[in-house]
Amino acid sequence: PRVVGIRVEPLTDSDEEDEHSPFVGYTSEGISVVHPDTEVRVVLFGWWLTELTDVAFTTNNNCSDRSNIHFSSFDVQVEGRVSVTAEFPHADENYQICLRMKRKIAGPNAKEELTPFWIAEGTKTWITTKLPPHKHYFPLPIQIAMIVVLLCLSGFLSGNNVGLLALNPTELEIIAKSGTKTERKHALAILPVRRSGNFLLCTQLICNVVVNSAIAILFENLTTGLLALIVSSFCIVVLAEIVPQSYCVKNGLTFGARTIFLTRFFMMLSSPLSWPLGKILDYVVGHEVTVYSRDRLMQMMIMATPAEGGHFADDLKIAMGAMGLSEKKVSNVMTKIDDVFMLQEDTVLNTKTVAEILHRGYTRIPVYEDDRHNVTALLFVKDLALINPDDNFTVRTVCRYHVHQLRFVMEDTPLRIMLEEFKRGDYHLAIAQKIVQPEEGDPFYELTGVVTLEDIVEEILQAEIVDETDTVTDNIIRAQRTKSQAHDLTRFLEEDSSVTTDISLQLRLATIQWLSTNQPAFHADMISRPLLERVVRQNVRHVDINNRAKTAPLYQKHQMSERFILILEGRVTVTNIGQNGMQFEAGPWHCFGEEVLNKLVEIAPHLSHHSNRFGSVSALSSSQDTLDDPNKEIKRHPAAFSPDFTAIALDECTYLEVNVSAYLNAYHASLMQLAIPKSPTITIENPDLQANNLQNTTIEEE
Missing domain, CATH: 2.60.120.10 (Jelly Rolls)
Incomplete structure (x- = not known):
């Protein structure tokens, strides 16, 4: 019989898939390497192997040594293959195969006898338990240094991904215009890169995945099994993800600006893959656009205002009043018609009447004819500056020579439009009206109140503007002044006081x-x-x-x-x-x-x-x-x-x-x-601001 080679196999198929399989591999000389003290199946290949009676494994070239591993029965024995199950103790020398067979002696007393052992030729029939030294991809110090560098890069990419993408271009533009000198400098450095949007996102994610994979491979090369999984996972998750991201969430602007050169480098390095992917995302998902609605802006200002208030609270109140102006109408701020101080056309401007007008403290007074809902003119207090109360002029006479435009607006006119009209400077007081639809007959206009520029300014400031002539602090609830009454302007009627x-x-x-x-x-x-x-x-x-x-x-x-x-x-x-x-x-x-x-x-x-x-x-x-x-x-x-x-x-x-x-x-x-x-x-202009049409009506007064 002749053995030309062997093959070492695990006992079960599951052992073949296990990374810790008893069979390690082959040396450069073709010697089979197995783990010591582990059962394996050894298969011998050759010719006429059915003649074999004994197989032994020796480490000292002495097949008769009792310490040899000896087999006289086989798991499988056929003409070209013999299989045995063996366990090899650790030995410094290689195991060689010893073979023995029976031979027949011819003659009248023919019989069979065992032949001496002989050693199979060739190193391909040897087995060793000396495991080869573990081979690293790089020298150990260099590989450890590479892992440290890769962990730093992974932390940079992970933290920068959170820090840069958390700052949208709109916020960066706001910081560039309203931040401190350092913040403006950092925002201007980041803004061009941040505008690339999906290109930057693809760069960060691709590079981060590549670096993390490289870390896992290098760790696996240093150690194997569960230890490699635990160590690599801990380093990537804790050192390269949690720590840098928690820092960049609060300091993303500074960190992103100081490492912007690295970001540009990785964008250029990964551009063959990340740039096309970014363009595809731009086409499919769309470009990044941040739009803040009025409600969102107001809520952001409320949340950003310190709880202790102070000047910030006052500024917030004014800002909220200005932003809420578009949602309010004239009817929300006007003085109701029943509370408006008016004068009838036939009122005589004697000393008592003028004193009452001055005591009221109003600069513009609506004038009506017969009915308070039939306003025909406006009387300005300054028109009375040179009038002698002893002349007993009527209000109609004064209004005849001092003609002021009288404006009518619908009570549902938005305050924003009303403010634009007042800003023109043509008039600062308007009569509010509404359309009344009776059950029978045609609809008609009914006066509901008076709105002034001061009312709108108070709505913006969210506070009442009280001057020295006001007798009330609120035109809607008619609250009286509590600290002091309005100054008595009747003193201006005295001759020497002017x-x-x-x-x-x-x-x-x-x-x-x-x-x-x-x-x-x-x-x-x-x-x-x-x-x-x-x-x-x-x-x-x-x-x-x-x-x-x-x-x-x-x-x-x-x-x-x-x-x-x-x-x-x-x-x-x-x-x-x-x-x-x-x-x-x-x-x-x-x-x-x-x-x-x-x-x-x-x-x-x-x-x-x-x-x-x-x-x-x-x-x-x-x-x-x-x-x-x-x-x-x-x-x-x-x-x-x-x-x-x-x-x-x-x-x-x-x-x-x-x-x-x-x-x-x-x-x-x-x-x-x-x-x-x-x-x-007297020209009375009746602008329906809601329809943006100004209707002019001419009333002839006799």
Whole structure:
């Protein structure tokens, strides 16, 4: 018999799949390697193996040694294969196979006898229990260093993934515009990379998976079995996931900005795979877009406000009021019609009535005819400035010469639209109304209240604005002031109380005489003598250099002005005159702004009944021009002029200042005193702001 080779097999098929199989493998010389003290199946291959009677495994080349592993019976024995089950103790030498057979002796006494053992030839029939040393992919120090570096990279990729993706581009733009200097710098560094969106996401995930897989492979090469699983899992989960992510959640902006160069490197390195995947995700999922609704923004501001309040709470209140403006309507802030202070057209403006008007503290008062729901005009308190209560004018008479636009709006008009209308400056008070549909007959408008610019501002500030003339602190619940009552404005009816600056009687008479003689605008046919005296007493100003800035400018070159100034005492320096920039000093009885008076003389007769309406149209057009072109200069009253000089009071100075509004009030009051018969036309504009249509209605008043 001849054995040419062996094969070592596990006893069961499950052992073949086990990583700790008894059979380890082969050495470079072809020697089979088995685990010591482990049963294996040894299969011998050759020829005429049915002749074998004994098989032994020896380590000392002595087949007769009793320490040999000896088999005289086999699991399988056929012509070309013999199989035995053996267990090999640990030995420093290789196990060799010893074979023995029976042979027949010819002759008259033929018989069988056993032959001596012989050793099978060839190293492929040897077996060893000396396990080969474990081979590492790299030298052990280098492989450990590689694992440490890979763990750091894994932590960077994992933490950066959370830190960068938690900051969306919108938040980064906000930080870049409103953060500290360091935060703005970090946000600007991250923003270009963060805008790549899905490309960045694919880069982070692909690189993180590759690095974690490499860590697991290298750990498995260092140790095997359950230990490799536990160690690699612990290092990846704790050191490379939990720790860096918990840090980057709170410091993602700083960490991302300081490691942005590594992020760009990995994006470039993985671009052949991550860039196409990112483009596919952009097409399928869409680009990242962050939109904050009004409700979400309001909730974010509430959550971001410190619990202790302070200035943050006050700012939040104002911000919430401004953002909630679009959801509220005129009916939410208006003063109900029953609580509105009104005057009837036939009311006589005697001392008692004027005192009541001033005591109420309102600057605009609706005027009605017969029924409170039939408002026909507006009375401004400033229209009463030059009226003598002893003249007993009626409200109708005053409104005839001071025509103010009357606006009507629907009570369901949004406050945002109402604020835009008030911003135009044409009017700051509107009458709210609603459509009433009776069971029988046609629908009609019914007045429900009054809304003013102050009401909207209070709604934005979430607080009541109370001035010194208010008697109530809330227009809706009509709460009375508790600390102090409104100031009694009836003192302004006293004759001497209207003097702004005290001047001597002789100087006052001289001023009146100078104006009526030298200025046509103050002649008796334009302004009556009593009203001229009141204009002088109410518009004298005094400049005290010790109590204000070093210089007090009266006019600025090329800045539109609507006032006439007459120097009474002191001196004024006039500079920048014309193109040559000349200068001189002006003393008493020198006047400026005669252009204003000359224009008023020309246009006042044509504006006798519509002066305020003309002014409103001018204000409306100028406001609209400003909205269209913010850099465009605001238009003034047609009587305004542009001085080509600068006038500055360098010393204590007393002067008379009459502006366009004061002059027109005096002019209209003179007309009423002279009882000039007029049939004015009062224009009442009824803008339905909700439909964005302004309907004009003309009411002829006799």
